[in-house]
Structures are given as structure tokens and as C-alpha cells.
Amino acid sequence: MRATTIHGPRDIRFEEVPDPEIKRPTDAIVKVVAGCVCGSDLWPYRGENPIRRGATIGHECVGVVEEVGGEVRDFKPGDFVIVPFCHCDNTCAHCRAGVQSACTNLGVTTSGQGEYALVGQADGSLVATDGVPDAALLPSLLSLSDVMPTGWHAAVSARVREGGTAVVVGDGAVGLCGVLAASVMGAETIVAMSRHEPRQQLAKEFGATHVVASRGREGAQEVKEVLGGIGADAVLECVGTDEAMGTAISVARPGAMVGFVGVPHGIELPVRRMFDRNVGVQGGMAPVRRYLPELLALVQDGRIDPGKVFDLTLPMAEVADAYRAMDERRAIKVMLSSAS
Amino acid sequence: MRATTIHGPRDIRFEEVPDPEIKRPTDAIVKVVAGCVCGSDLWPYRGENPIRRGATIGHECVGVVEEVGGEVRDFKPGDFVIVPFCHCDNTCAHCRAGVQSACTNLGVTTSGQGEYALVGQADGSLVATDGVPDAALLPSLLSLSDVMPTGWHAAVSARVREGGTAVVVGDGAVGLCGVLAASVMGAETIVAMSRHEPRQQLAKEFGATHVVASRGREGAQEVKEVLGGIGADAVLECVGTDEAMGTAISVARPGAMVGFVGVPHGIELPVRRMFDRNVGVQGGMAPVRRYLPELLALVQDGRIDPGKVFDLTLPMAEVADAYRAMDERRAIKVMLSSAS
CATH class of the missing domain: 3.90.180.10 (Medium-chain alcohol dehydrogenases, catalytic domain)
Incomplete structure (x- = not known):
């Protein structure tokens, strides 16, 4: 063949x-x-x-x-x-x-x-x-x-819940499917972090209520403003880089989970920052x-x-x-x- | 005063x-x-x-x-x-x-x-x-x-559930309270990792069904044998050192959570090992x-x-x-x- x-x-x-x-x-x-x-x-x-x-x-x-x-x-x-x-x-x-x-x-x-x-x-x-x-x-x-079960797994691992808030880091196909998953699961506010106009559009079609185009510290700050300064109930990390994970952890509210599905490349989890705010992480290959x-x-x-x-x-x-x-x-x- | x-x-x-x-x-x-x-x-x-x-x-x-x-x-x-x-x-x-x-x-x-x-x-x-x-x-x-709410928080963060299995790493007062918490929450099998006889006794009084005295790789191996080779549904890490966290992650079954409440000292979370087995971590100061x-x-x-x-x-x-x-x-x- x-x-x-x-x-x-x-x-x-x-x-x-x-x-x-x-x-x-x-x-x-x-x-x-x-x-x-x-x-x-x-x-x-x-x-x-x-x-x-x-x-x-x-x-x-x-x-x-x-x-x-x-x-x-x-x-x-x-x-x-x-x-x-x-x-x-x-x-x-x-x-x-x-x-x-x-x-x-x-x-x-x-x-x-x-x-x-x-x-x-x-x-x-x-x-x-x-x-x-x-x-x-x-x-x-x-x-x-x-791709869709992987986005879904990010949402499951992040414990997205009905009426809650969710942030999706990463606007690749997995991230976009993560937006769709969070929407199906009933999240009321869904922030998609995306710099690319066609992807922003699709994120909105899939249920994103807000789009933040900035990255890094600035992006995290903007996301927090959207979420009333409190941070997200659930965060989907759909990239796999250290920068994306850092952003994901910083936009999580105390007690929240980050679900991560991007194969980790160079990620160092900031265990003390996680401890100080009771932010957890879980993820891996989607079942x-x-x-x-x-x-x-x-x-x-x-x-x-x-x-x-x-x-x-x-x-x-x-x-x-x-x-x-x-x-x-x-x-x-x-x-x-x-x-x- | x-x-x-x-x-x-x-x-x-x-x-x-x-x-x-x-x-x-x-x-x-x-x-x-x-x-x-x-x-x-x-x-x-x-x-x-x-x-x-x-x-x-x-x-x-x-x-x-x-x-x-x-x-x-x-x-x-x-x-x-x-x-x-x-x-x-x-x-x-x-x-x-x-x-x-x-x-x-x-x-x-x-x-x-x-x-x-x-x-x-x-x-x-x-x-x-x-x-x-x-x-x-x-x-x-x-x-x-x-101490008791902190052990309880480890169990909550580890998602201990009725009928499930739990492992407690650390036999200090917090770890022992973690055993008690897991017992109250209905875990059916509770493995306490402890080398000290008086603490082993108290762990049993608090509801531990098994005690494993070995540490490190050997300890993890013994714990897994107790749990039918599968690993634990929930793991409570009540020490805060890198060795204890490593043991905790290795005895967790795929998909399980490690709840950690010991203030982290020198912990480097093995993100790739966690990803490969969908093992998550969450913890911090107890509310x-x-x-x-x-x-x-x-x-x-x-x-x-x-x-x-x-x-x-x-x-x-x-x-x-x-x-x-x-x-x-x-x-x-x-x-x-x-x-x-």
C-alpha cells in the first residue's frame, strides 16, 4: 500500500x-x-x-x-x-x-x-x-x-462544570475542540486565548464568550480582568510548552485545576506557586x-x-x-x- | 505576655x-x-x-x-x-x-x-x-x-472516594490524620507508609488496612503489590520532599490524583511521567x-x-x-x- x-x-x-x-x-x-x-x-x-x-x-x-x-x-x-x-x-x-x-x-x-x-x-x-x-x-x-476527544479530555481533566468559567490556552485544533467541550459541558464564560483571526472566529462559533489575543503576562492579566480579577474555575492547557503552562496556572483561580493535553515539551511545573494557590494539574493522553x-x-x-x-x-x-x-x-x- | x-x-x-x-x-x-x-x-x-x-x-x-x-x-x-x-x-x-x-x-x-x-x-x-x-x-x-483539617485536605485533594483505595505517604501527625480522613470518607483499602512502630499502630487505629515499612522504589513496589499491581485510586502526600512526592506519583494508578499538603521543599514534579499515566497533583494550605x-x-x-x-x-x-x-x-x- x-x-x-x-x-x-x-x-x-x-x-x-x-x-x-x-x-x-x-x-x-x-x-x-x-x-x-x-x-x-x-x-x-x-x-x-x-x-x-x-x-x-x-x-x-x-x-x-x-x-x-x-x-x-x-x-x-x-x-x-x-x-x-x-x-x-x-x-x-x-x-x-x-x-x-x-x-x-x-x-x-x-x-x-x-x-x-x-x-x-x-x-x-x-x-x-x-x-x-x-x-x-x-x-x-x-x-x-x-482531536475532539483530546479537547474533551482537557475539559474533563480541568473539571469544567456547568455555570462555571473556563479558559482555553492554545488555539490549535485541540484548543478549539476544548472550547467546544467546555461549551457542551455548560461553562457560562469561556475565554479563548488566540491571536489568529480565523481561529478566533471558530472559537466563537464553538462557544467562546471572550477572546484574548495577548500572550504571556499581559494575556494572563487581560484574562483575569474578564473574570472579575478572580481567575478561572477551570483551565485547559492545549499547547504543551512551558510558557503556555505558566499562563494556564496563573489564570487559574485558587482551588482550580489545569487540564493539560499537549505533550509536555520543556515544562517545569512551578510546584510552590501551585501549592500557594491550591492550583492542581492533571492530564495526559486522552482515553x-x-x-x-x-x-x-x-x-x-x-x-x-x-x-x-x-x-x-x-x-x-x-x-x-x-x-x-x-x-x-x-x-x-x-x-x-x-x-x- | x-x-x-x-x-x-x-x-x-x-x-x-x-x-x-x-x-x-x-x-x-x-x-x-x-x-x-x-x-x-x-x-x-x-x-x-x-x-x-x-x-x-x-x-x-x-x-x-x-x-x-x-x-x-x-x-x-x-x-x-x-x-x-x-x-x-x-x-x-x-x-x-x-x-x-x-x-x-x-x-x-x-x-x-x-x-x-x-x-x-x-x-x-x-x-x-x-x-x-x-x-x-x-x-x-x-x-x-x-493538623486534622490538613490531613483531611490531602484526602479531599486526592479525591478519596467511598469504596476506593488510598495510600498515605508520611507518618507524621498530618499523614496519620490523612489516614483517619480517608477512613471517614469510606476508602476500603488504606495503605500507610510508615517505618515507626508506634505510628504504625496509630495508623491502624485510624483505619489503615495495610502498613508498608519500606521506602523509595522498594516501598512503592510493596504498595503496588498490596493494591493488586494496579496502584491507588488516591494518594495523600504528607511530607513535602521530592522523594515522598516521587513515591506518591509512582503508587498512583493511571488517572489518579495525588493530594499534597506538606510545604514543598525541593520538589521537582515529573511532568512527563505524570502525563504518561494521567496522574494529577493538587494541594496546598488547607482551607x-x-x-x-x-x-x-x-x-x-x-x-x-x-x-x-x-x-x-x-x-x-x-x-x-x-x-x-x-x-x-x-x-x-x-x-x-x-x-x-
């Missing part, structure tokens, strides 16, 4: 690689209908994470089941499925506690920007739609493989499978349209352009559609 | 200092009936915190209201009161959110090991008992000024006034007896011996009784 590979910083190719094969009876192979580029793919793209030369890249996709292993009971070829970026058996102690991203049989999608993806623990991981979905629904369904049924229902009922984060769609073969567009912030998030 | 002062490392004196005076109409002066030494007093005692030569020390006490300012409505001379170590108006936005330790009118007790203590925001801070309590109840009432009504009712109903943490009582004038006994770990916590 053809799939996206990375050969070095800014060296993305769409090329022939070995077809995935069922290795375990719990595996499934999914023919990818649509994939996309994740903000976290930009870390290796920019040379900030180690790269294994020629490795496939891409962990988000939706598609049609092509083949299943002998022990897969709930799925059959032809089913349209959402593929969570992290695979789980959904039965171990960690899954039962709602932390499917720490499953004892954890796996990840490794060729979501390719023609086929191998899914481990298919019965535990996959969620099927009712029949083949309308093309119009495709972007929102695709967002459920990672996608936990949130999927609820989020799928919201999408299918038309209550949320997280697919709006895709402001550019390209054929899968033009994946290198997709990376460039996201790297240069010309696109919020790029959807890659399969040829067939 | 006479009060305890600190003049340098291990130089504790009981000597004449100026009487406290009502400075604001919301102040009250309390004649101390009993005070005590806090684990956090040992940081300056050991020279690990800066010292202002000759400053009074001691922030825990109970006593009888001696005098009140013109705006104090709820208390009058003669009332027996518990004095939270942190004073609060109990009306500001932070107090209303249950974070009285971040009150906009925050104050602290500074002569709790003396004959009289000045209390700011008396109406918001103090809680009176029903009449003058029995002498037998005194230790438990005294524990409500700091004593928030918990006081509930804890006082538990004490008065005989449901808890946190006063057992006091295994030595000395006259206030022998306070230097009290510090020595705690420093050398000959006593868990020392109560200081006033002369009169």
Missing part, C-alpha cells in the same frame, strides 16, 4: 510500504477513508522529536473494516468505523476505570495517513457508525479519532474510547460539529503540502481524503 | 513579648488554653527556612475569647473557640468557593504557643464549641486548628474553616478522635523540650498546655 512516511525534518513522503497484516486474532485492518495531520505530528516534522527514518506517520483516521482476526466478534468487513488513535481492550482494570489510554494492551495507529491502518484490540477500540455516513459528516467523525460513544451521539444528533477544525482538505497523496500548511499555520488542521 | 520565640536553629525560648492588641474592629484576642508544635515548625527549627530572630512561632491553638473588636458579632469574651491557623473572612469569592486559605483577607496565627493569640477576621475564622469542653476532648479540638463545622461535629459525636496524635503533653513553658522531642522523633506531636 501507499502511506505517509517521514525521513527527516520536513521530509514527508507518500510512498509504497508493506501492507499491514493481521498478526493477532484481536486485530483488524481498516481501509482508510480519511486521515489527517495532528499538531503532535509537527514535533518530529520540525525535528524536535527523534525520527526513525522512513517510519510511517499518522494516527488519526476513519474508514471501512477490510479484514478482522479470528477473535474479533463485534466488527465485520464493510463496517464504517472510527479508529481511536490509541487502541485498548476496554476490559482491563485501567479501561474499566476510564483510563483507556493506559490500557494494559495499549496500541496506537501508525499508518492513519495511509491506505490501510492496523488496529489492535479491535473489539475494544473501534466504534461503528450507523451505516455508511454522509460525506458531510466525515470531518466530524474523523475528529473523533483524536478516546471512553468518550467516543457520547461524542458520536452528539455528532450524529447534529449537536456538535467539531469537523469545522478542518479548514483544508487535500488528497492523501499531497500529504507533504498538508504538513507545510499546518507548519506555516496557513491551516488549522488538514483532512486527507483517500483516492478511492 | 509570655510566648514562644525562635532565635536561630534549635534556639527556642519561652519569654516575654508585647501583648497582642486589637488593631482592626474585626480582630479578636484569644487566651490560649492549649497550643502545639507543627511539623512545619521544624523547618525553621532545623535551619531549613529563614528565621527572623526573636519572632514568635506557633500557629495552632484553642482557647477562650478574651476581647473582641467593635465589628465582631458572633463571638464574645468567654466563648471557647477553635482558632484555624489561617484566618479568613469566609465571605470573599475564594472563601465562597471553599478555598478559605486563599482569602483576600488572609491572616495567620503567630503566637499559638503563647499565652494569647491575635485572630484576624474573627467572625469568619473562629468556630465555637458548645460550652466549655471536657478536658478529655481538648486534644481532638486542638487538632482541628491545623481549615471550610472543614471545621463537619470535623467538629465528628469530634463532638465521638466518631473521630484525632487528638490521639498527641503522644506527649508538656507545660507551655517547656516548649523547647517539645521541639526537641519532635525533632528527634521521640514524639509524634506535642501538646502544650497553658499554666492557668
Whole structure:
């Protein structure tokens, strides 16, 4: 099959690689209908994470089941499925506690920007739609493989509550999905920190009541003014840098939680400042499978349209352009559609 | 009056200092009936915190209201009161959110090991008992000024829940109160990490179902074995050192919270390890006034007896011996009784 590979910083190719094969009876192979580029793919793209030369890249996709292993009971070829970026058996102690991203049989999608993806623990991981979905629904369904559940996880980890206030640090696709999550959860005031006009607009569409364009100390000061000098009940840190975390902690009100979902790069948590104000932090990889049924229902009922984060769609073969567009912030998030 | 002062490392004196005076109409002066030494007093005692030569020390006490300012409505001379170590108006936005330790009118007790203590925001801070309590109840009432609410706060911050599992790192008086708190909150399995036989005994009396005497990696391994290899639903970090925090994070199950109440000394939070397992941390100074009504009712109903943490009582004038006994770990916590 053809799939996206990375050969070095800014060296993305769409090329022939070995077809995935069922290795375990719990595996499934999914023919990818649509994939996309994740903000976290930009870390290796920019040379900030180690790269294994020629490795496939891409962990988000939706598609049609092509083949299943002998022990897969709930799925059959032809089913349209959402593929969570992290695979789980959904039965171990960690899954039962709602932390499917720490499953004892954890796996990840490794060729979501390719023609086929191998899914481990298919019965535990996959969620099927009712029949083949309308093309119009495709972007929102695709967002459920990672970006929307990750924004949702930030809101859950930050303990967003009905009638409360929330601040979202980061206006990437995850941050925007965090705004949407906070809105669905009933936060009354939602401050999106964003400098980019198109992203500000989408944040407002997703439920942001205020936008603060400044960053750092100045930005934190403006956010606090919006919140009556008190700080936020819940803060979603959707970047992963030390500056973003610093801002997140400083806009949290005493006793609040910061939910963080950006893979930490150079973060040093200011434990004494946290202690002095009883501000907590929790976050990590989203337990996608936990949130999927609820989020799928919201999408299918038309209550949320997280697919709006895709402001550019390209054929899968033009994946290198997709990376460039996201790297240069010309696109919020790029959807890659399969040829067939 | 006479009060305890600190003049340098291990130089504790009981000597004449100026009487406290009502400075604001919301102040009250309390004649101390009993005070005590806090684990956090040992940081300056050991020279690990800066010292202002000759400053009074001691922030825990109970006593009888001696005098009140013109705006104090709820208390009058003669009332027996518990004095939270942190004073609060109990009306500001932070107090209303249950974070009285971040009150906009925050104050602290500074002569709790003396004959009289000045209390700011008396109406918001103090809680009176029903009449003058029995002498037998005194230790438990005294524990409500700091140590018991602080252990309780660790359990609240760690999200201890009924039927869950909890681990308490630290067998000082706060850790032991944390065990008691987890027990009251209904944790089914409570592992106390303690090397000292008398503290192990008290931990069991307070509700610990298991005791692990080892520390560091070995201790963490033993705790995990007790918990079926899964880790704890909630972890209470009641020390404040980097080693204790490291142990706390490593025994937390994925998705769990570590509640920390020891003033951080040299802690570096391992953000990547936390992210990889979705383990969160939250803690800080306990909002004593928030918990006081509930804890006082538990004490008065005989449901808890946190006063057992006091295994030595000395006259206030022998306070230097009290510090020595705690420093050398000959006593868990020392109560200081006033002369009169």
C-alpha cells in the first residue's frame, strides 16, 4: 500500500510500504477513508522529536473494516468505523476505570495517513457508525479519532462544570475542540486565548464568550480582568510548552485545576506557586474510547460539529503540502481524503 | 505576655513579648488554653527556612475569647473557640468557593504557643464549641486548628472516594490524620507508609488496612503489590520532599490524583511521567474553616478522635523540650498546655 512516511525534518513522503497484516486474532485492518495531520505530528516534522527514518506517520483516521482476526466478534468487513488513535481492550482494570489510554494492551495507529491502518484490540477500540455516513459528516467523525476527544479530555481533566468559567490556552485544533467541550459541558464564560483571526472566529462559533489575543503576562492579566480579577474555575492547557503552562496556572483561580493535553515539551511545573494557590494539574493522553460513544451521539444528533477544525482538505497523496500548511499555520488542521 | 520565640536553629525560648492588641474592629484576642508544635515548625527549627530572630512561632491553638473588636458579632469574651491557623473572612469569592486559605483577607496565627493569640477576621475564622469542653476532648479540638483539617485536605485533594483505595505517604501527625480522613470518607483499602512502630499502630487505629515499612522504589513496589499491581485510586502526600512526592506519583494508578499538603521543599514534579499515566497533583494550605463545622461535629459525636496524635503533653513553658522531642522523633506531636 501507499502511506505517509517521514525521513527527516520536513521530509514527508507518500510512498509504497508493506501492507499491514493481521498478526493477532484481536486485530483488524481498516481501509482508510480519511486521515489527517495532528499538531503532535509537527514535533518530529520540525525535528524536535527523534525520527526513525522512513517510519510511517499518522494516527488519526476513519474508514471501512477490510479484514478482522479470528477473535474479533463485534466488527465485520464493510463496517464504517472510527479508529481511536490509541487502541485498548476496554476490559482491563485501567479501561474499566476510564483510563483507556493506559490500557494494559495499549496500541496506537501508525499508518492513519495511509491506505490501510492496523488496529489492535479491535473489539475494544473501534466504534461503528450507523451505516455508511454522509460525506458531510466525515470531518466530524474523523475528529473523533483524536482531536475532539483530546479537547474533551482537557475539559474533563480541568473539571469544567456547568455555570462555571473556563479558559482555553492554545488555539490549535485541540484548543478549539476544548472550547467546544467546555461549551457542551455548560461553562457560562469561556475565554479563548488566540491571536489568529480565523481561529478566533471558530472559537466563537464553538462557544467562546471572550477572546484574548495577548500572550504571556499581559494575556494572563487581560484574562483575569474578564473574570472579575478572580481567575478561572477551570483551565485547559492545549499547547504543551512551558510558557503556555505558566499562563494556564496563573489564570487559574485558587482551588482550580489545569487540564493539560499537549505533550509536555520543556515544562517545569512551578510546584510552590501551585501549592500557594491550591492550583492542581492533571492530564495526559486522552482515553478516546471512553468518550467516543457520547461524542458520536452528539455528532450524529447534529449537536456538535467539531469537523469545522478542518479548514483544508487535500488528497492523501499531497500529504507533504498538508504538513507545510499546518507548519506555516496557513491551516488549522488538514483532512486527507483517500483516492478511492 | 509570655510566648514562644525562635532565635536561630534549635534556639527556642519561652519569654516575654508585647501583648497582642486589637488593631482592626474585626480582630479578636484569644487566651490560649492549649497550643502545639507543627511539623512545619521544624523547618525553621532545623535551619531549613529563614528565621527572623526573636519572632514568635506557633500557629495552632484553642482557647477562650478574651476581647473582641467593635465589628465582631458572633463571638464574645468567654466563648471557647477553635482558632484555624489561617484566618479568613469566609465571605470573599475564594472563601465562597471553599478555598478559605486563599482569602483576600488572609491572616495567620503567630503566637499559638503563647499565652494569647491575635485572630484576624474573627467572625469568619473562629468556630465555637458548645460550652466549655471536657478536658478529655481538648486534644481532638486542638487538632482541628491545623493538623486534622490538613490531613483531611490531602484526602479531599486526592479525591478519596467511598469504596476506593488510598495510600498515605508520611507518618507524621498530618499523614496519620490523612489516614483517619480517608477512613471517614469510606476508602476500603488504606495503605500507610510508615517505618515507626508506634505510628504504625496509630495508623491502624485510624483505619489503615495495610502498613508498608519500606521506602523509595522498594516501598512503592510493596504498595503496588498490596493494591493488586494496579496502584491507588488516591494518594495523600504528607511530607513535602521530592522523594515522598516521587513515591506518591509512582503508587498512583493511571488517572489518579495525588493530594499534597506538606510545604514543598525541593520538589521537582515529573511532568512527563505524570502525563504518561494521567496522574494529577493538587494541594496546598488547607482551607481549615471550610472543614471545621463537619470535623467538629465528628469530634463532638465521638466518631473521630484525632487528638490521639498527641503522644506527649508538656507545660507551655517547656516548649523547647517539645521541639526537641519532635525533632528527634521521640514524639509524634506535642501538646502544650497553658499554666492557668
